[in-house]
Amino acid sequence: MAISLGSARQWHWISSAVCLVGMLLFAITGITLNHAAEIPARPQVITHELSVPAELLDTWSDSESDTMQLPASLLQWLASEYRIYVPRDHxxxxxxxxxxxxxxxxxxxxxxxxxRDSGDLTFESTDRGWIAYFNDLHKGRDTGGVWRWFLDIFAVACVVFCLTGFWLLWTQSSRRISTWPVTALGVLIPLVIALVFIH
Structure with a gap:
């Protein structure tokens, strides 16, 4: 039993260390998401209307596909002249x-x-601010594959944290008589709210 208890404690503190920043981030953004309508936001919109030089369009080969990429020379020109950065894989x-x-x-x-015929290009970028940025990280919205992998690993670490915490509660419950009433309260409060107040 001593080995199992020690192992549970070790995994509990390891998982808590891994989850610490992520849990704080998700808790704070949970509040901002819950009150999104009450938080003022002033999106910053940047618009460019320009003409692409003909020589850059000439490097653009025709494609029968309904999806295609912009040529590298055009991407470099947009970045250097107008600071418009387009990911190459888009x-x-x-x-x-x-x-x-x-x-x-x-x-x-x-x-x-x-x-393509006239060379007229319109670009618009909207920035909704840092709160919107972290809210989207919370939801995993438009964050790419690496962040989604992080969310999965973070979720597994949270499960380990909760299960080892439950095991520690179980092993020490005989010395703390309030363990199971408080644990049951943690189950009942969200359950009652969901059944009674959510329609």
């Missing part, structure tokens, strides 16, 4: 004459539209 919608690319991201989004 593919947009192509109808034979007009190209449209959506670029959602945590806390904002952007889009780009390019007329």
């Amino acid at each position: 593919r947009g919608e192509w109808d034979g004459s007009e190209y449209y690319l959506a670029m959602p991201r945590p806390g904002g989004d952007a889009w780009l539209s390019l007329d």
Whole structure:
């Protein structure tokens, strides 16, 4: 029993250390998400309307696919001239004459539209601020594969933290008579709220 108890304690503190920052982040963003309508937000919108040089459009090979990527030379030009950064792996919608690319991201989004014949390009970027950014991290919205993997690993660490905590409660409950009433209260409070107050 001593080995099992020691092992549970070790896994409990390891999982708590792994979860510490993540749990704080998720708890705080849980509050901001719950009160999203009450938190003022002033999105910052940046718009560019420009003409793409013909020589850059000439490097753009025709494609029969309805999705395609912008040529690297055009991406470099947008970044150097207008500080418009388009991820190289993003593919947009192509109808034979007009190209449209959506670029959602945590806390904002952007889009780009390019007329192949005229070279007219419109770019718009919206930044909704840091609170929206962390709220989207909480939801895993438009965060990419690496963040989703982090969320999965974080969730597993939280499960280990809870199960080892329960095991520690179980092994020490005989010395603390309030253990199970308090634990039952933790189950009953959300259950009653869900059954009675949520319609």
